[in-house]
Amino acid sequence: MSMQTDASLAPPPANDPALPRHRQLGLSDEQVLAALAGMQRVRNVDDRLWQLSRQGKAHFVITSAGHEAAQFGCAWAIRAGHDYSVPYYRDMALALALGQTSLDLLLHGMGKPTDPASGGRQMFGHFSSRALRIVSGSSSVGSHIVHAVGLALAFRITGEQDIAAITFFGEGATSEGAWHEGMTIAGVQQLPVVFVCENNGYAISVPAHREVPVRDVATKAAGYGMPGVIVDGTDIFAVYAAARTAMQRARSGEGPTLIECKLHRLRPHSNADDHSKYRPAAELTALAQHDPIDKLRDYAMQHGLLNVERWQAMQQQLKAEVDAATLAADQVPNPPLESLYDHLYGSAAEA
Amino acid sequence: MPVITYRQALNETLRQEMHRDPNVMLMGEEIGVFEGSYKVTAGLLQEFGAKRVLDTPIAEEGFVGMAAGAAMIGLRPVVEIMTINFSLLAIDQMVNHAAKIHYMFGGQAKVPMVLRTPGGGGVQLAATHSQNFEVWYAYVPGLKVVAPSTPHDARGLLRSAIRDDDPVVFLENLALYNTKGDVPDEADDGDYTIPIGKATIARAGSDLTLIAYSRMAVLAMDIARRLEAEEGLSIEVIDLRSLRPLDRPTIIESVKKTGRAVVIEEGWLTYGIGAEIAATIQEHAFDYLDAPVKRVAGVEVPLPYAKVLERAALPNDKHLIKAIREALYGTRS
Numbered sequence A: 001m002s003m004q005t006d007a008s009l010a011p012p013p014a015n016d017p018a019l020p021r022h023r024q025l026g027l028s029d030e031q032v033l034a035a036l037a038g039m040q041r042v043r044n045v046d047d048r049l050w051q052l053s054r055q056g057k058a059h060f061v062i063t064s065a066g067h068e069a070a071q072f073g074c075a076w077a078i079r080a081g082h083d084y085s086v087p088y089y090r091d092m093a094l095a096l097a098l099g100q101t102s103l104d105l106l107l108h109g110m111g112k113p114t115d116p117a118s119g120g121r122q123m124f125g126h127f128s129s130r131a132l133r134i135v136s137g138s139s140s141v142g143s144h145i146v147h148a149v150g151l152a153l154a155f156r157i158t159g160e161q162d163i164a165a166i167t168f169f170g171e172g173a174t175s176e177g178a179w180h181e182g183m184t185i186a187g188v189q190q191l192p193v194v195f196v197c198e199n200n201g202y203a204i205s206v207p208a209h210r211e212v213p214v215r216d217v218a219t220k221a222a223g224y225g226m227p228g229v230i231v232d233g234t235d236i237f238a239v240y241a242a243a244r245t246a247m248q249r250a251r252s253g254e255g256p257t258l259i260e261c262k263l264h265r266l267r268p269h270s271n272a273d274d275h276s277k278y279r280p281a282a283e284l285t286a287l288a289q290h291d292p293i294d295k296l297r298d299y300a301m302q303h304g305l306l307n308v309e310r311w312q313a314m315q316q317q318l319k320a321e322v323d324a325a326t327l328a329a330d331q332v333p334n335p336p337l338e339s340l341y342d343h344l345y346g347s348a349a350e351a
Numbered sequence B: 001m002p003v004i005t006y007r008q009a010l011n012e013t014l015r016q017e018m019h020r021d022p023n024v025m026l027m028g029e030e031i032g033v034f035e036g037s038y039k040v041t042a043g044l045l046q047e048f049g050a051k052r053v054l055d056t057p058i059a060e061e062g063f064v065g066m067a068a069g070a071a072m073i074g075l076r077p078v079v080e081i082m083t084i085n086f087s088l089l090a091i092d093q094m095v096n097h098a099a100k101i102h103y104m105f106g107g108q109a110k111v112p113m114v115l116r117t118p119g120g121g122g123v124q125l126a127a128t129h130s131q132n133f134e135v136w137y138a139y140v141p142g143l144k145v146v147a148p149s150t151p152h153d154a155r156g157l158l159r160s161a162i163r164d165d166d167p168v169v170f171l172e173n174l175a176l177y178n179t180k181g182d183v184p185d186e187a188d189d190g191d192y193t194i195p196i197g198k199a200t201i202a203r204a205g206s207d208l209t210l211i212a213y214s215r216m217a218v219l220a221m222d223i224a225r226r227l228e229a230e231e232g233l234s235i236e237v238i239d240l241r242s243l244r245p246l247d248r249p250t251i252i253e254s255v256k257k258t259g260r261a262v263v264i265e266e267g268w269l270t271y272g273i274g275a276e277i278a279a280t281i282q283e284h285a286f287d288y289l290d291a292p293v294k295r296v297a298g299v300e301v302p303l304p305y306a307k308v309l310e311r312a313a314l315p316n317d318k319h320l321i322k323a324i325r326e327a328l329y330g331t332r333s
Helices: A029-054 A068-077 A092-097 A102-109 A145-158 A171-175 A177-189 A217-224 A236-251 A281-290 A292-302 A308-331 B006-020 B044-048 B060-072 B084-098 B134-138 B151-163 B214-231 B248-258 B273-288 B307-313 B317-329
Strands: A084-086 A165-170 A193-199 A228-232 A257-262 B003-005 B024-028 B053-055 B076-080 B114-119 B144-146 B168-173 B180-182 B200-203 B208-212 B235-239 B242-244 B261-268 B294-298
Touching: A029 A068, A029 A092, A029 A102, A029 A292, A029 A308, A068 A092, A068 A165, A068 A193, A068 A236, A068 A292, A084 A145, A092 A102, A102 A308, A145 A165, A145 A177, A145 A193, A165 A171, A165 A236, A171 A177, A171 A193, A171 A217, A177 A193, A177 A217, A193 A217, A193 A236, A217 A228, A217 A257, A228 A236, A236 A257, A236 A292, A292 A308, B003 B006, B006 B024, B006 B044, B006 B151, B024 B060, B044 B053, B060 B076, B060 B084, B076 B151, B084 B114, B084 B134, B114 B151, B134 B144, B134 B168, B134 B242, B134 B273, B144 B151, B151 B168, B151 B180, B168 B214, B200 B214, B200 B248, B208 B214, B208 B248, B208 B317, B214 B235, B214 B261, B214 B317, B235 B248, B248 B261, B248 B273, B261 B273, B261 B317, B273 B294, B294 B317
Parallel strands: A084 A165, A165 A193, A193 A257, A228 A257, B024 B053, B024 B076, B076 B114, B114 B168, B144 B168, B208 B235, B208 B261, B261 B294
Antiparallel strands: B003 B180, B144 B242, B200 B235
16 A cells, blocks of 8 residues: 555644644645655656557556646545545546555556456556455546446445545546536435546647636536535645545535546646647646646645655655566566456356 | 558548538547547648637537538538547437438438548557447448548548438548558549449459458458468458448359358457358358358457457457368368
8 A cells, every 4th residue: 555545534634724734634744745755656657657658568658647636635535445436547646546556557557467457458547446446447538427426326225324436537528428417417316426627728639728618617516516616736735625525525415526626737648649739838848837746845845844865765765666566567477368258247256 | 543541541532522512521529739639630620720620529429419410401521539439429329310310301301421430459459449330330221331441442432421411430440540552643533432332352363252341351452362372272352341331242243253251350250240241141142152151250358458368359360361261171160
């Protein structure tokens, strides 16, 4: 497990404005540093996957760079293994924050039989873990949202208590029919589900103003009978505060929430994309100012949680970790041919 | 005869048709600024402007339905769906609307739209990016389905599809975009079309009829050449080009001549194109057959991501050669 995700079990928040923001939210110094390390860890895996794709070892890569604070901030509000998370392809950092390891992600990217997401069956970016209650998705944009709504509906029948489903998507997905249908049913039924839009301003190449007819995705919530909240998605504390409130609302039967995290995609959509062809040069240059890892690192240093030496040591250790994980993943043999039909249908032998 | 890629053939034909007819317009995801996920629409936004080259939100059912609406008053929308897998999000509009409007309204409105979309696997994009659903569309009366395998046919069939007054599903293939081939010289024949519903005998032969379309037609031609060079076999290759209407006479005539047939498709075996072809042959050429019709198709699993598994699941040269030998020599599998 890469970090403590169960921040909702932390001491109650101390609403003392004199305290640093993380203390106000009831987060310990260790939790902040663990999140920072986790964000850097997943960035290293991101880097490594792009390298592996150039070597022909990972065919498809899709980045989470720039989205880490949003995903780690939400993960603090999720009880991994209890609440259900229904991510989309941009959520590598979420998968790691919820408890998957660098090795898990590399095995997934390299299509190995021990890939915990799919056993080498699904292309990278489709995270899954029964134990962590991360639900696998398809590649049709926005189509997974209704699964989160279905999970939330099921809680009423299974009788699971104090539980919520949370689902993630980009702003482009909010054009899809399934998104509107899922939002409608969640609103009508007031289900325990949280919708998180990671709005990075681009659906591959198409800018948000050509995808979304309103400035803020959050305003769409009004049409579905739920509150819509806008947060700075590069600010892990702002995201956590919003996600915690929304999850608590859902768990206590007060209904769904739509959270819009405004953030920036720091890299091209995937390794099949070159974003310099459609993003203005000035915008690309300015991306460095929106790196959520820098932001959290600076915060940690300002509040004495971290110094330069410790940060360097942390980076070295994380670098060694991703190297070791890459080596381990590379050594795993490819899936055996006789496994081709495995899992096509369920069997009584499966749990 | 200039040599160009399949992608260039599509791109040039779209450009020419947009120049020829102001009612031709394009819509789809990423087709403008990004020039299409597979760059088929390169340069067209600059040349024709955003009114005629529309980047849509990710709303497949919405924009396919819009194309049907716009087509009813005379536009000729050419819609791109990123891959055929995602056309399923819009299949209601194709099957319950575009295919039926002319018939169900007693012929009062035509729907001259084209849905362009690539199918197929083999490029490690896993199950939900690699499927072959042309057979679903080919099942539906009111739709036409074409599936060119060469730049030449891509040009001729795209022209016909755009000019056709009915909805046409135009099947491309991820693995064909970079393939090269001769196309008619525009200076000599700038209006070259291929009729929808006509197969072509891509290669004449007398020992066996090999029937294929799209990427599998390329493989079929390859194997036919190889088996002639190595074993002196004379294999006739039929490239179907159109799946609906299906050119039954060409298939039947060929099998009457050769007495043996093998069908190959990339999609799944059960209820596939091969099933329809085999049924057609036994209905109309049973007495001429010297061996059962053989079918070659994909393994019936969702196509896996891992390269070794993907390769094992797709039909390949070995499967095809084995089927040809069985049809020729009766060896049981």
